[in-house]
Amino acid sequence: MTTEENVVINGLHPAKLEAVIEGLKEKDNLEAFSGPWRSRVVWQDGFKAKAHTRTHTVELDEPDALDTQDTGASAHEHLLSALGSCIMVGFVLNATRRGVQINNLEIAVEGHFQNILKWAGLDDDGNPGYGGIDVKIYAQGDADEATLQEIFDLAVAGSPVAQTVTRATPVHAELEIVL
Amino acid sequence: MPTLFPVSTVGSWSRPPELVRALRRRQAGEISQQEFDTVADQAVLDALRLQEEAGVDEVTDGEQRRDNFYSFVVEKIEGMRLMTVSELLDYVPDRASFEETLRALDVPAFAIKSPVAIGKLRRKPTGLALNEVAFLQKHTSKPIKVPLPGPYLLTRSAWFEQLSKDAYPTQESCAEDVVRILHDEILALRDMGVATVQLDEPTLTQVVYGDESEETFMCAALGSRRDPSDEMDFALRLMEETVGDIEGIRLSMHVCRGNWSKKEEVLLEGNYGPLLPWLMRMPVDQLVLEMATPRAGEVDVFKEYGNDKDLGLGVVNPRTDEVEDPATIVARTKEFLRFYDASKITLNPDCGFGTFAERSVATPEVAGAKLKAIVTAAQQLRTDFAHTQKGSTQ
Numbered sequence: 339m340t341t342e343e344n345v346v347i348n349g350l351h352p353a354k355l356e357a358v359i360e361g362l363k364e365k366d367n368l369e370a371f372s373g374p375w376r377s378r379v380v381w382q383d384g385f386k387a388k389a390h391t392r393t394h395t396v397e398l399d400e401p402d403a404l405d406t407q408d409t410g411a412s413a414h415e416h417l418l419s420a421l422g423s424c425i426m427v428g429f430v431l432n433a434t435r436r437g438v439q440i441n442n443l444e445i446a447v448e449g450h451f452q453n454i455l456k457w458a459g460l461d462d463d464g465n466p467g468y469g470g471i472d473v474k475i476y477a478q479g480d481a482d483e484a485t486l487q488e489i490f491d492l493a494v495a496g497s498p499v500a501q502t503v504t505r506a507t508p509v510h511a512e513l514e515i516v517l
Numbered sequence: 518m519p520t521l522f523p524v525s526t527v528g529s530w531s532r533p534p535e536l537v538r539a540l541r542r543r544q545a546g547e548i549s550q551q552e553f554d555t556v557a558d559q560a561v562l563d564a565l566r567l568q569e570e571a572g573v574d575e576v577t578d579g580e581q582r583r584d585n586f587y588s589f590v591v592e593k594i595e596g597m598r599l600m601t602v603s604e605l606l607d608y609v610p611d612r613a614s615f616e617e618t619l620r621a622l623d624v625p626a627f628a629i630k631s632p633v634a635i636g637k638l639r640r641k642p643t644g645l646a647l648n649e650v651a652f653l654q655k656h657t658s659k660p661i662k663v664p665l666p667g668p669y670l671l672t673r674s675a676w677f678e679q680l681s682k683d684a685y686p687t688q689e690s691c692a693e694d695v696v697r698i699l700h701d702e703i704l705a706l707r708d709m710g711v712a713t714v715q716l717d718e719p720t721l722t723q724v725v726y727g728d729e730s731e732e733t734f735m736c737a738a739l740g741s742r743r744d745p746s747d748e749m750d751f752a753l754r755l756m757e758e759t760v761g762d763i764e765g766i767r768l769s770m771h772v773c774r775g776n777w778s779k780k781e782e783v784l785l786e787g788n789y790g791p792l793l794p795w796l797m798r799m800p801v802d803q804l805v806l807e808m809a810t811p812r813a814g815e816v817d818v819f820k821e822y823g824n825d826k827d828l829g830l831g832v833v834n835p836r837t838d839e840v841e842d843p844a845t846i847v848a849r850t851k852e853f854l855r856f857y858d859a860s861k862i863t864l865n866p867d868c869g870f871g872t873f874a875e876r877s878v879a880t881p882e883v884a885g886a887k888l889k890a891i892v893t894a895a896q897q898l899r900t901d902f903a904h905t906q907k908g909s910t911q
Binding site for chain 2: 444480
């Protein structure tokens with residue numbers, strides 16, 4: 339028997355999602371969702387690292403041109419992936435809340451370093467980071483163009499990662515030397 | 518059909534949204550073949566009506582039942598599985614070069630689907646396009662053209678080493694069965710009374726004009742690429758084996774530089790010069806070539822090959838919304854008439870109007886208007902060149 343509780347759209351239960359979103363109005367829930375979100379990055383060897391988050395571990399490395407084995411994506415590539423994935427989550431969330439079935443969804447993300455010489459220590463000035471990031475979403479869903487556009491706009495505006503990147507978020511970095 | 522400047526198409530027509538939805542639901546197993554056919558039959562009738570209203574002399578079914586011009590065979594041939602490039606990425610060692618290609622083409626990986634050989638390939642008794650023809654014959658008295666994927670295209674897309682090697686250790690061994698399947702299909706279509714079978718080989722331009730990345734795809738033809746000359750020799754050999762002994766039906770071959778995007782800058786570019794030495798040796802009656810797009814290059818490269826084969830001359834660009842002026846089409850055709858007899862030329866669009874079901878490049882209205890422009894131009898050319906026909910007293 340189909341009840342509102344067991345309806346599934348895009349692999350998600352809209353009723354359950356609505357309950358979670360409604361729950362965010364509660365102070366405790368909001369605080370739990372707000373953070374802190376954490377990652378612990380542990381050096382392995384060469385440029386290799388493991389990043390541990392909650393119950394997950396991701397391996398990172400650099401391209402083999404940098405005298406390493408390219409065993410994992412680079413940190414800056416993970417940033418692109420994180421940006422695309424976060425917008426994707428927002429797209430699916432907003433589509434599901436509107437009852438829109440998504441048939442296919444794909445996001446292409448691309449960035450170019452503005453001045454990688456700064457990273458290499460060959461230049462004192464400039465921005466070694468991405469000068470800009472292009473995100474292109476290919477979406478196919480059972481909705482008209484205006485609805486999909488609205489879903490897309492909400493996904494980008496509501497994406498924690500996209501907004502972190504966009505808003506020049508301050509990074510407080512400190513060093514502790516362990517004896 | 519008129520003896521001078523008959524008008525034909527390259528095959529595909531845009532699919533109405535309800536047909537795309539039905540296609541997707543049938544592929545997902547949500548509706549039956551019969552339910553799908555009900556929607557597709559109406560779409561075919563609409564596509565046929567628009568071709569006939571425009572005055573086209575040789576018609577197709579608009580490829581309305583097909584996902585695209587070659588992946589549809591997955592349901593017609595045992596041993597094949599339809600896979601998106603997204604799925605194939607799991608098996609590709611060099612994903613960076615694939616990413617380059619996807620970006621150059623401006624397409625999502627989910628939109629490109631390839632029929633991949635995962636077992637021994639065998640043509641099902643229902644054939645590849647026999648049902649399309651049977652339906653069309655009930656509704657038109659005009660000559661019918663059936664586009665089929667060419668043997669080189671089908672071999673390149675079918676043989677994906679990581680998934681095909683158990684059934685076929687080499688691309689060549691896979692090609693033997695592809696050739697046999699197409700050969701048998703063309704004979705069956707001939708026996709049904711089909712006027713023309715057009716074998717589509719768009720990947721040949723990728724061979725000649727594409728970049729140097731080891732793993733490339735165009736229209737999802739996947740697999741390692743060898744030296745262009747070796748690839749062209751291979752394509753020629755496969756065509757000879759497929760149609761070399763077939764008589765009693767007009768055989769044509771279509772080559773283009775891509776039709777997946779309306780952005781001309783992401784499509785391939787180059788004149789036919791490097792291709793013609795091989796194209797002219799293909800055992801087909803007619804070459805169907807795009808010439809409306811400036812990307813197809815100079816006409817003069819045909820000078821030394823004039824009249825060697827019939828020419829299906831592409832005179833309108835299916836990817837532009839602006840409808841070509843018939844006078845421009847007449848002028849373009851006359852450029853070719855420096856090298857070709859009038860009786861050798863058929864007029865057609867550069868490519869299909871809806872090569873990929875989900876990425877049509879022209880609305881039915883624009884497509885119909887473009888076909889009408891071709892027909893108007895053809896009528897003018899018939900008047901201008903009537904004196905060249907046998908028995909003319911002019």
